[in-house]
Amino acid sequence: MSVFSAFDYQMMSKAIALAKRGVYTTTPNPNVGCVLAKAGQIVGEGYHVQAGGPHAEVHALRQAGAQAKGATAYVTLEPCSHYGRTPPCAEGLIQAGVVKVICAMQDPNPQVAGRGIAMLQAAGIEVLTGLLEADANALNPAFLKRMKTGMPWVQLKMAASLDGQTALANGVSQWITSVEARADVQKFRAKASAILSTSQTVIADDAALTVRHQALPESVGQRYPLAELRQPVRIILDQHHRLHAGLKLYDGDGAVLTVGQDDADICVALDSTGKLDLRALLCQLADKHQINHLWVEAGATLSQALLSQQLVDEIILYLAPKLMGSDGRGLFGQFGFESMQDVFQLDIADVVRVGPDIRMTVIPQYHSPNVQI
Structure with missing residues (x-):
């Protein structure tokens, strides 16, 4: 009883x-x-x-x-x-x-x-x-994860055509998804503690990576004074110092932290492949910056690296009813799998219609948790 x-x-x-x-x-x-x-x-x-x-x-x-x-x-x-x-x-x-x-x-x-x-x-x-x-x-999935593991909860946002392409062969990607889908993204950005991207993505799209508060649901504006709504800190991998003051990234409110080796805002060592150590970065974000919820908007390279190292907790995937062909740029590069037993298994937790597009919430099912593939 x-x-x-x-x-x-x-x-x-x-x-x-x-x-x-x-x-x-x-x-x-x-x-x-x-x-x-x-x-x-x-x-x-x-x-x-x-x-x-x-x-x-x-x-x-x-x-x-x-x-x-x-x-x-x-x-x-x-x-x-x-x-x-x-x-x-x-x-x-x-x-x-x-x-x-x-x-x-x-x-x-x-x-x-x-x-x-x-x-x-x-x-x-x-x-x-x-x-x-x-x-x-x-x-509080993000707060709980930081408290229990010392790592932020990582949500990876991706958008593609129905055949899995994120851009045309010439790099043009604006816009694959609808106005409604892009407005929907604002809710996820607004809930996050920080937004992670790369200098390559920021420069290619001249992305501000801020929350457009006017795009949030009307109920949010009614409940919160604008002064209470915050801009998540934007964390940009910039190992080769490509960012510059003329980018929209530096317009308006919200902090920007660069990630590099020696003279960046957040210094991270290189891993065995010569890339910035992503696991060490996430630990540092949780420990020194109290980042609970990390929202990732980046290209195939960073997305694939995070997924391969089993650092992604949830994927938010927008699929547009468009076909772009195999000469486009895919969601990921080559993983090198040789057996179906090795491929990433995913659990589709939710599917929602957003305007003409579909938003899928997908949970990676890793073979051996917390072990790099």
Whole structure:
């Protein structure tokens, strides 16, 4: 028999829905929602909006006021127990007189996991965990991966004709996909902590790689003041110093960090093939720059390298109803596979119509996780 009631499920579902409101603004923090309920009624609710700002529990407690005493708190993530840019939420719940806390999941950071729960229990508060845990995990795949592995969650964006071509033989690629598909990309960019590309791609397309906030869904503009919406940092592999000030990349807001060997913003050694060490780069992005979610928009060379080194967690592939022929430029170069047992296996998680195009969400199924092919 479940220890959770139908009302508990209802309240945690509400907390999860609240947490989703922070997807465009919370990085590097996780998306968290909180509901306070007493006598079958919601007395306070809130979600984390921005790093450095009040956490979800604080917003809910402020809304509840004195009614928080004797209430049950439903939180999508274990309340924090440490002093950072904000005081510990566990302490706030204790001081408010909350009598029970239900967490969807423990903190994924192994250095602090369980401490918030222990603090609450030491104060005599009943604590239960695991309610809608899978849904809570789905709120923060990127944050969870960084906490558990020290690596960002990598989403690779690709676009091609129906026969798998990304450009004509002469390099022309604008535009393969529709206006609707290109607007759809803005949602993914806006949710990312950073956007990774190469100087070759940036120069060829004169790409700004910024979020066009006006292209985001109307609901986003209604929910967030423009000042709260951020531009992800743009991280550009530029080993041979090709970038220059005349590019659109340097127009407008948003930081640009170059990646190279010695005099770049981010210095990375070369791997055994003479290329920048991508695994070392990702570790550095997670550790020194707190990058949870890395969105990649690049050409075949970088895309293939990331996939071959098993560094891609998810592929977002846009397919346009066009045929360009075998003389075009393909999604990838040659992998050199000689057996069907060696080819990349993919799980198609989702297929959505976007204007005239199709957007596929694809999960690589690696043969041996975390081992370079």
